[in-house]
Every structure is written in C-alpha cells, then in structure tokens.
Amino acid sequence: xKATIHIxxxxxxxxxxxxxxxxxxGSLGFGGVDEVRQxxxxxxxxxxxxxxxxxxxxxDMCEKLLANTVIENYDIHLSEA
Amino acid sequence: xxxxxxxxxxxxxxxxxxxxLEAATGQAPLMAWHGDANLPKCxxxxxxxxxxYGDYLxxxxxxxxxxxxxxxxxxxxxxxxxxxxxxxFQVLTECGLLPGVxxxxxxxxxxxxxxxxxxxxxxxxxTSLYGAGEEITIPVAHNEGNYFADDDTLKQLQxxxxxxLTYAKGxxxxxxxxxxxxxxxxxxxxxxxxxxxxxxxxxxxxGDDGKRMFTxxxxxxx
Numbered sequence: 001x002k003a004t005i006h007i008x009x010x011x012x013x014x015x016x017x018x019x020x021x022x023x024x025x026g027s028l029g030f031g032g033v034d035e036v037r038q039x040x041x042x043x044x045x046x047x048x049x050x051x052x053x054x055x056x057x058x059x060d061m062c063e064k065l066l067a068n069t070v071i072e073n074y075d076i077h078l079s080e081a
Numbered sequence: 082x083x084x085x086x087x088x089x090x091x092x093x094x095x096x097x098x099x100x101x102l103e104a105a106t107g108q109a110p111l112m113a114w115h116g117d118a119n120l121p122k123c124x125x126x127x128x129x130x131x132x133x134y135g136d137y138l139x140x141x142x143x144x145x146x147x148x149x150x151x152x153x154x155x156x157x158x159x160x161x162x163x164x165x166x167x168x169x170f171q172v173l174t175e176c177g178l179l180p181g182v183x184x185x186x187x188x189x190x191x192x193x194x195x196x197x198x199x200x201x202x203x204x205x206x207x208t209s210l211y212g213a214g215e216e217i218t219i220p221v222a223h224n225e226g227n228y229f230a231d232d233d234t235l236k237q238l239q240x241x242x243x244x245x246l247t248y249a250k251g252x253x254x255x256x257x258x259x260x261x262x263x264x265x266x267x268x269x270x271x272x273x274x275x276x277x278x279x280x281x282x283x284x285x286x287x288g289d290d291g292k293r294m295f296t297x298x299x300x301x302x303x
Contacts, residue, residue, distance in 0.1 A: 013184075013229065014184070014187065014229075014256070016185055016186070016187055016188070016189050016256075017185065017189065020189055064146075065138070065142065065146060066138070068139055068142070068175070068182055070174075070180075070181060070182045070229070070230065070231070071182050071184065071229060
C-alpha cells in the first residue's frame with residue numbers, strides 16, 4: 001500500500017518561502033496569483049494491506065515525527081499502487 | 082557535579098560549549114554521542130548548536146527522536162538542568178521539553194551577527210548571574226530562529242514568566258513572536274535560546290557576556 005502525505009503550514013502561520021515564490025511569480029509576469037503556500041510531500045510504502053490499519057499507523061507517524069502539529073497540518077492519501 | 086554535552090552528527094558548537102563548561106566546572110564535561118542509549122546521571126546537560134542530522138525533515142526533528150534524547154528527557158524530568166543553544170533549542174521544542182517551534186527566519190536569510198539581548202527573567206537556572214532587564218551582547222547564527230507559538234501558549238509564557246531572553250527593541254533578527262530569543266520550562270531549569278553564549282564567553286572572543294550562563298548554572302548546582 002502506498003501513502004502520499006501532504007504536509008502544509010496551518011492557516012495563519014507565516015510562510016516566508018511561499019511569499020517569496022509569490023513575488024517571483026509576479027516578477028515573471030504571472031498575474032492573478034492571490035497566494036502561494038509551500039509544503040512538503042512524503043511518500044511511504046507500507047506492507048499493510050488493510051486501509052484502516054494503514055491510516056492509523058500513518059497518523060501516528062505524522063503525529064510523532066512527520067509533521068510538527070504546532071504549525072503544520074497533514075493529509076494522508078492511500079492508494080493500492 | 083557532572084556536566085554533559087550531547088553530540089549529534091552535524092553538531093558544530095559542541096567543543097566550544099565544552100570549553101565553557103570546563104572553565105566553569107574545572108573539569109571536562111562528558112561528551113555523549115547521539116546513538117548512546119545510556120547517559121550517566123548528569124546535573125547539567127547542554128544540547129549544542131549545529132545542524133544535527135543535516136536538519137533533515139525539520140531542524141531538530143531527527144535529533145529529538147535519537148536514542149540519547151530519551152535519556153536527556155528522562156533526566157530532565159528528574160531535575161537535571163538542560164540548556165539548548167540554537168539547534169539545541171530546536172531539539173528541545175521538537176522533543177516537547179519546551180513549547181512552540183523555531184521557524185525559518187522571516188527574511189529568508191541565514192543571520193550571523195551580534196544581537197542585543199535583554200534578560201527578561203533572571204530567575205532561570207542559566208540567567209541568575211544577570212540583572213533583571215540587563216542588556217547584553219551575544220551573537221546569533223541561524224536560519225530557523227523565528228520563534229512561533231499560538232496565542233494561548235505565548236500568553237502562558239508571559240503569565241508564567243518563562244520568557245528568559247528577548248531581542249532588544251528593533252534588533253529582532255528573525256521575526257520571532259514577542260522578540261523571544263529564549264524561553265524556559267515552568268521550573269526554570271530547562272532553557273532554550275537561539276543566541277550562542279559560548280561564542281562570547283571570554284575577552285578573546287570580543288566579550289564575555291555569555292560566560293555567566295555557564296558559571297551561573299554551575300554556581301546554582303554546586
């Protein structure tokens with residue numbers, strides 16, 4: 001089972017890198033960009049075949065290591081691939 | 082008294098801290114490697130600056146889950162004094178001994194320069210030899226020193242007098258909330274700070290404002 005975990009900054013947490021990218025897009029002539037937020041994508045392959053058990057394990061991984069929940073949200077996507 | 086410096090792969094201020102501790106205690110501190118599962122009982126533990134584990138994932142996140150940190154946390158809970166400097170402060174927040182997080186500097190640049198600091202609380206284990214409100218000069222050198230915590234946590238830090246050090250007005254190098262340069266736990270024995278006191282601990286380094294961090298805690302523990 002394959003998991004794709006998106007880790008993003010919580011709303012209200014300043015994202016200086018996203019802001020810099022937003023400014024760079026503007027200077028390249030891309031108009032109409034309201035906001036850019038930068039995050040992380042982590043892929044994990046698991047032996048587990050039960051989706052519920054996999055999700056529980058991945059949630060535990062996110063809480064303990066993959067995300068810092070003071071400033072970050074995480075979103076887990078599971079697929080059979 | 083027994084002092085220890087925790088050494089991670091990527092630590093780079095461990096030996097500077099060891100020099101300060103030896104000057105303060107009269108004996109060389111124990112240098113404990115990150116993979117050690119056992120740490121002899123210590124009165125004082127310092128987590129030094131550097132780039133532990135290459136700052137992988139998040140600064141301090143890997144170090145916070147290393148074998149030696151379980152020992153550090155256990156001894157901290159039993160009363161050892163713990164100082165986290167720069168990357169060490171990041172480790173202390175990641176392992177939960179201190180609240181909040183050190184985010185990337187607001188200006189996106191690595192900042193390496195002297196900062197003017199105010200001693201906001203001189204009742205912690207490491208600031209007892211400074212005057213309340215005393216202004217001192219200690220350098221910072223970091224890319225992720227922007228202290229952030231939610232409003233409730235910040236209020237709690239203020240209410241419980243746990244902000245140990247602040248950047249002087251107008252001298253905040255990283256955008257930290259409330260100009261926070263260092264905080265403590267509720268007991269005042271566990272302190273994390275972004276500035277490097279070991280880099281300004283004797284006249285040959287341009288000043289010795291940082292020295293009392295080490296002599297103060299040693300005096301308290303002796």
